[in-house]
Amino acid sequence: MPVHKHITSYNEAIESGALAFFGDKYDHEVRTVEISNGSKFSYELCGGTHCNYTGDIGSFYIISESSIASGVRRIEAVTGVNAEKLATNHLSILNSLSSSLNVPISEIKNKINDITNEIEKLNKNYNKLENKIHSENILDIEKTSIKIGNSTLVSSVLDVPNQELLRQTGDQIKNNIKSGAICLGSNIEGKATLIIMVTKDLTNKINAKELIQSISPIINGGGGGREELAQAGGKNPEKLTEAIKTFEKIVKNILSTN
Incomplete structure (x- = not known):
């Protein structure tokens, strides 16, 4: 015009x-x-x-x-x-996607939707499998627990991908044992992680924060928290077993003398 x-x-x-x-x-x-x-x-x-x-x-x-x-x-x-130039660049991207997905340009959107739906299904199946393995791991850990009077001592080094799953494992065990102390460790991305949980009825005898501060130097680290829950990180994951054994010794001594 x-x-x-x-x-x-x-x-x-x-x-x-x-x-x-x-x-x-x-x-x-x-x-x-x-x-x-x-x-x-x-x-x-x-x-x-x-x-x-x-x-x-x-x-x-x-x-x-x-x-x-x-x-x-x-x-x-x-x-x-x-x-x-912009149109040419966009067309080049579409042609590249078309080649990678092995569909014509008009079908790229549908193909991506199909791939997205498939990924969602795989993620759901992965989560189900992860939860199943997680539940089986908890059963195995609880089988190795030590009973001292009415209290239960649970400790283990786990192979978990992140701190959140380590914490979830501890929470579930804590709910199952009702009364006791828990120490779990894991090598997460090359670093040592320790978590200690104590049921409320035992906090007058066992303090999670004090315990984590006692054993965290073993893994060349430090930590803190509250009397019922404490966590530590360290640079030496090879010492996790030694740290947990130290935890067991301290808690056994406390529970045996009270």
Whole structure:
């Protein structure tokens, strides 16, 4: 469509219907830009458009849109040669995806949806298997527990991927034993992690925080916490078994003499 440009006063331009987007930044004399082909398509004060026809602009692709103030949106776009480069780049990406997924471009979206659904199914199956293994590990750990009077002493070095799972294992064992003390350790990403839990009825005799502070130097680390729960990290995972054996010795001595 043709672009008509006129020089007029600011007031006359506004009165004739021109839109002004830059507030008080205009001078008394302004340049209006009207895009029309029989009827007005756009009529506003010049904001930097210097072309005779809309076709001079060429392709126009919006690349982003955002809010810059209340009721004001910013549109960022490319035109002309830059728009053609963008389109070519996007087509190249689509062709690459089409080749990698072994489907035509029109089927890329459906293929990705299928892959996403399959990954979700695999994750669910993985979580089920992980929970099953986790439950079996807890049963094995509890079989090696030591009974001292009415209390249970549970300790073990586990192969778990993260501190969260180590903590979950301790919580479940704590719920199962009702009364006792627990010390679990694991080599997580090359670092030693220890966690100690004590049931509430024994906190007058056994303090988890004091215990973790006693044994954490063994793994070349330190820790802290509360009387019922404490945790430590260290640089020497090879000493986890020694630290747990020290825990067992201390707790056995406390429970045997009380």
